[in-house]
Every structure is written in C-alpha cells, then in structure tokens.
Amino acid sequence: MIKVTDLHKSFDDLDVLTGVNAEFEKGKTNLIIGQSGSGKTVFLKCLLGLLVPDSGSIEYNGKAYRHFSKDEKREISKQMGMVFQGGALFDSMTVEENVMFPLKMLTTMSKQEMKDRVEEVLDRVNLRETNHKLPSEISGGMQKRVSIARAIVNKPNFLFCDEPNSGLDPRTASVIDNLIQEITHENDITTVINTHDMNSVFEIGEKIIYLENGVKAWEGNKDNIYKTENKKLIDFVYASNLFQKVRVAQREGL
DSSP, rough: OOOEEEEEEETEEEEEEEEEEEOOTTEEEEEEEEEETTTTHHHHHHTTTTOOSEEEEETTEEEEEEGGGGGHHHHHHHHHEETTTTOOEEEEEEEHHHHHHHHHHHHHOOHHHHHHHHHHHHHHHHHOTTTTTOOOGGGGGHHHHHHHHHHHTOSSSEEEEEEETTTTTTTHHHHHHHHHHHHHHHHHHHEEOOOOOOHHHHHHHEEEEEEEEEEEEEEEEETTTGGOOOOOHHHHHHHHHHHHHHHHHHHHOO
C-alpha cells in the first residue's frame, strides 16, 4: 500500500500539488485522473521518487520515504515497475533484451535464470516466440505488452503506469487494461495508473483519485462514479455524448 499525507509540490511560484491526501490499495488498480495541468503527472513522479515533495509524506507499506536510508531508497526503487506512456523500449534491443534489462541492472541472476524469467513473463503477456524480434517488427499493442513484461520481470511490489493506452485503438486498449488488472490481482501488487482514458475508468477503476488544480477533488470507484454530484468531475468524465448517455442509463437503472 502507498499512503500520501498532505503532499505539496511547487515550481517557483506555481503551486502544482496543494495538500493531497490519498491511499493506493494493494491488489487493486488505482487510477489517477484529471484534466491537463491538474497535477497528476507531478503526483506520479513524486510517488516514483523522481521528484522530492516540498512537504508532506509518502509511505510505502507503512514507512515514510523521507525516513529511508540510502540503501532503503535503493531497495524500494527495485520494488517498483514502470510502464511508460510511449513504451520506452530500446529500439536496438530485441524483445528479450528489453525485458531482461532490469534483471541485468538490478539482480545477480545467472544468464539462464534471466532467460527463464523472461520466458515466463513473455508467456504471461501472450508474446511467445517474439524474443528475437525488434520493437519495430511488432505492433503498438505488442510493444505495450513488452513494456508491461519488462515492468513486472523483477516481481515488483509497486507497478506504475503512465497513460498505458496512449496511441492504442479502443480494442487493444481494453486488452492492455485487463492485462494490467489481471497481473495486479495475481501478484497482489499496488498498481497506480495515470490516465485520461474514460474507458479505463469504467473498466478497471477499482480506486479512483480525481485531481483538480492540485487538490484531490473526489475519490471512489468505477461504480459510484456514476452517482457522483461533483459537477467538475461530471463535466470531465462525461465530456462525450456516449458517456453522458451511459450516465443517464445507469442513473435510471437501465
């Protein structure tokens, strides 16, 4: 679990996060949503340890990051997997080499142990027999699955995803959503997903944090988001006619 208490972050005179409180639950898909400029990217970077908050606390499994020693900070970083928005695969490396990269950097596994683990995670994301292909030789959806395989190869306790459906068609995006959720449940991972995809919200939003101008303006799940009376959230989520119709149907019990 990750617990955030009264988190503040500013850049010069711009306040980006102003007193955010949140809990991201283990074994669930926790989503951060909000308009551009709401602070969700900065929030995610703080959770990853890429940015240092001005004040407030971030706890990982009950211990505040600010109290970690250098060794403990190094250890917690090893427990984090990351799925980047664009996939961030190395173009000159094969699928196998991309997935193996964290093992080479962070473990003392033998070559055979690494190959066995890579085979295991590639099999889990349904990418058998792609080991020796380059990223340019596979589809965008397959590249995203390689990115997920790389993120989980080191058996992380925390999985972070930044716009994992970016650039994907709706059907492929749904496959990626469900894959992330399945992996989260199977491995009891604390998964945090930064997204603007409303399909993801309604499909896998087990815990949702809505940021508005650097403040947590709402939290709930995919079921009770239909019943919210938060006007800004309603305007954000139901911006399209499709989702407006879904909201009306849900409220009328259709």
